[in-house]
Amino acid sequence: MAPLTPHWDQPSHPDIQEVIINPHEFSSKSLSKISLPPFGLYAKLEFPPCTLAASPSYATVQCGRDAHLDLNSDLLYINHSCEPSLIFDTANMNVRAGPNGLSPGEELTFFYPSTEWSMAQPFDCLCGAPSCRGRIAGAKDMSEAQLAGLWLNGHILELLEEREREREGNDLRDMGTRNKEPAPENGTSSSSTLTAGGGLTEIPPPEDLTAQALRNALAHAEKVVEAASAALQSYLASAAEAAALSTSTDGRGERGPAGAGTVAALASGLTRRGITSRELSGEMGGDTIAVSGS
Ligand SMILES: [Zn+2]
Incomplete structure (x- = not known):
């Protein structure tokens, strides 16, 4: 290069x-x-x-x-x-x-x-x-497995989602040509299954590929957020420790550069303000995200 x-x-x-x-x-x-x-x-x-x-x-x-x-x-x-x-x-x-x-x-x-x-x-x-x-x-x-565990930019995640949607669209078309035989006897007209609670649950129609692709993307994005969030928290915690140490060995106890309190507050704020899957799915669905009072 x-x-x-x-x-x-x-x-x-x-x-x-x-x-x-x-x-x-x-x-x-x-x-x-x-x-x-x-x-x-x-x-x-x-x-x-x-x-x-x-x-x-x-x-x-x-x-x-x-x-x-x-x-x-x-x-x-x-x-x-x-x-x-x-x-x-x-x-x-x-x-x-x-x-x-x-x-x-x-x-x-x-x-x-x-x-x-x-x-x-x-x-x-x-x-x-x-x-x-x-x-x-x-x-x-590259396959999803080849990219697993690596940090990827947003435009790459977006393009991977699109690729996935396209592939699922192709699979569905293949399925459509294969599954021409009639529905099994004794079955109800729409497929349904018994949940553990005894209630009937509709099996989601297979054509909802967009939702499926978004769920996959969301699961991936959540993993990335979790990893970054954990790393940031551990960094802030160690920075807070270092700051506390420097103020105590300093002897004067006056405000150190980033102030241990500030860093600790940032660290605790982070746990509260992490991106929730709800916010993420809202964003992907194009909904407006309500900013909770901050
Ligand atoms: Zn290599």
Whole structure:
């Protein structure tokens, strides 16, 4: 992914990134110069140096369904890994540490299909991770299992949902051509089943694929929210501890930078204000979300 001739002033991120170029193997990599807690902010993507690009190239990251960013900086030397150390959150223009945080000397990597739907230059991954996905060509060509457990940008989740809906639509058409035989004898005209409570429940009609796809997407989104939420809480809790420690060893007990109380309040606020599945499904259904008094 290394450009042949960098057109920006190097190094572009001297305080946080060490770029190592290996001219003999046409390979490059980047190491972190800093340490970060889980999901800590590593770098902002900004205009400039970023510019919008019309189509994907080796030098872009995708930031929307049809939008791509030319990075125009050393961030371009961040390789792909199937067990990445960074997250490129292109909706918020943030590069963050992954769920394990970041240490000095650690290789900077991100999971390319987390931003790329269909890559301009697919490649065979040699990251060596036990969970290596092999051929990397963008999320479009990957199964749900291959993408499981990895942080993905919103536009990728959206495109995956669409792909799922299309597939289910095709399956349904196949079923329609196969199931031409009449309904089983003794059955009622609409299929029904007995619940544990003894009541009759209608089996939902198979054509409600949109709801099914949205439920799948919701389940996936909930997992991502849970993971991020847990990481943030553990980070805030440890920051609160550190702040409490620094005020107590300080001896003066005056307000420390972020104030332990503030951090603790943030941490408890987080548990109350986490996104609920109701809010999420409301959002996906296009409903207006009532903001609870805050
Ligand atoms: Zn890999």
